[in-house]
Amino acid sequence: MPRSFYARDTVTVATDLLGCTLDAGDCAGRIVEVEAYLGQGDLAAHSARGITPRTRVIFGPPGHAYVYFIYGMYECLNLVAEPDNVPGCVLIRAIEPLRGQDLMAARRGPALKQPRDIANGPGKLTLAMGITRKLHNGVDVTRAGSPLTVREPETAVSPSAICTATRIGIRQSAGLPLRFFLRGNQFVSRF
DNA sequence: TGGCTGATGCCCT
DNA sequence: GGGCATCAGCCAA
DSSP: OOHHHHSSOHHHHHHHHTTOEEEOSSOEEEEEEEEEEOSSSOTTSGGGGOOOTTGGGGGSOSSBEEEEEETTTEEEEEEEOSSTTOOOEEEEEEEEEEEOHHHHHHHHOTTOOSGGGSSBSHHHHHHHHTOOHHHHTTOBTTSTTOSSEEEOOSSOOOGGGEEEEOOSSOSTTTTSOOEEEETTOTTSSOO
């Protein structure tokens, strides 16, 4: 997807990312669940307290990856939205595996029981796809040859197929309807 | 089936 | 030093 795709308001980018193919080179999947983190009035967003060494990329140009470390052991992937200097990003929470399933399952390790659990959560997704701060934070996902790219949906997503809910695992601004997922998809983390 | 908890490290106050 | 955009295993029902 071109940079203009990401240079829009965060909620629009979030819903339009549903159905897109996320490609990490040796594996790929269909985005089925996302959350929007806004620049203003959203205390759950890392950008809520301004620019810090960690949040710098969220304030940078759109179409870049923001990867952060959480709970001492997990990485989470976001895609930066909004024009340059305006904060806003989309957390990628779950994918439906399309390519490299065996590799992803191997990366997840022996704890993995069912195929649907390969990447149905932000920490599982980055582990399965080999996404890390060291390799992926700040990379331009619109650049050909980037270690992380996004393509338009293989099958179109109709607006009626998108469910809206509150975000998972946050305390502040918890009531905002900023989580979006594909209706009935078995690879979503929570229905 | 659902709730609780330990693991574990970084960021920011 | 407190809190955190998580996960898996354990326990009680």
